[in-house]
Each structure stands twice: as C-alpha cells, then as structure tokens.
Amino acid sequence: KNQVEQSPQSLIILEGKNCTLQCNYTVSPFSNLRWYKQDTGRGPVSLTIMTFSENTKSNGRYTATLDADTKQSSLHITASQLSDSASYICVVFSGTYKYIFGTGTRLKVLA
Amino acid sequence: DSGVTQTPKHLITATGQRVTLRCSPRSGDLSVYWYQQSLDQGLQFLIQYYNGEERAKGNILERFSAQQFPDLHSELNLSSLELGDSALYFCASSATGQGAREQYFGPGTRLTVT
Secondary structure, three states, rough: OOOEEEEEOOOEEEEEOEEEEEEEOOOOOEEEHHHHHHOOOOOOOOEEEEEEEEEEEEEOOOEEEEEEEOEEEEEEOOOHHHHOOOOOOOOOEEOOOEEEOOOEEEEEEEE | OOOOOEEEEEEEOOOOOOOOEEOOOOOOOOOOEEEEOOOOOOEEEEEEEEEOOOEEEOOOOOOOEEEEEEOOOEEEEEEEOOOOHHHHEEEEEEEEOOOOOOOOOOOOEEEEEO
C-alpha cells in the first residue's frame, strides 16, 4: 500500500535551535518527493522537490535529504525562527499521477 | 502570493445543498489540481485537469465533480452536501500536467456544512 509517514506528529523548539523532521514512504513507483510548509489556514508553499538521483537540496535555512534506498527523507531547519511555526508536509509523487501526502509535522517555535 | 486565486474564501451552507468553488490558475499554467483538507487531516488529492481535460482522479466522491474551462479556470461542484464535507478545499496549478513540475497552491475555500 502506498503510504507516507511523517514523524514526529508535533514538535516544540526554542527560537534559534535546529530541528529535523522525518518522512518515510512506501510509494512505488517513485518519481519525486516534495516538502511543503503550510501556515494554519493557508495553502501549502513548496520548499523543495527532490528526484531519485538527488541526495540533498537546500532552500535557505531548509535542507532536505533523500535516501532512495531506504525510502527516507528528512527536512532540517537551521536556526529556527518564530515564522517557521507551521505544518510541514511530505508528498511523494508516484509518476502515475498519484500524489501521496503525509499527515504532516506541526512545528511550534517559541521565543 | 502564489498567483492562484480561489473564490469564495468562506462558504456556509446546509446539508443537502450544492455549491460551486472556483479557481483561477497562475497565468500560463495549464494544469489545475483540487485537494480537500479536513480539520486536522492531511491533504487529499481529488482530481487534476490539464488544458481542459481530466488527467487524474484521486479520492473524489461521486457527489463531487469538476471541470476546466477554455480560459483554464476550474470549478469544483459539490452536491448533496453532508456534514463531513466541511473542509478546506485547495486548488493548485502547474505549468504542465507532469508531476515533476512545481505546484502552486491557492489560499483555499473554507466550506462549512451545517
């Protein structure tokens, strides 16, 4: 069964700290993996798209990694800011017009 | 601002009714996607259109239907509404129908069924 599982479900960190969010998937076939940031009540905003051959991709303070062999991805946030408080969603595109979404990690950054 | 517009922002209606949600994609984008996000739930892919044609179907109920018009805007029709249909409905657009391209999400329409 095609699934995308994210951990932790929620996370609270202090401003300025780093954190890492995890995404494990069992989707096949695999075309690409995306990380989105979604503020409460708003539409998701893309952070990165990674294909099979890409191991690491950065977007400012966000760095995503992909291990296609173990079917795991992570999103590392460096020097967190209050504005990083949001849900982070991992999405796998299977290449057959199927988008499988994880349920997200809710991050809260405290001052 | 993603460039994708959705109307209305909020919609409150009663069970059994029918509503239409509208989406205008970014200028130049040919593909439109519809998603449903229930309270505290993940996003569910409903349906994709590319240049006026249906491209892919996800978990879309038979009570729901969509279309994309020649000017590329899209409408999602929800009928015989039930309480469980209360959710945020997002539209996204991309340049092509290929899954490798970036999707840009609109601000969403919040539907409340009472």
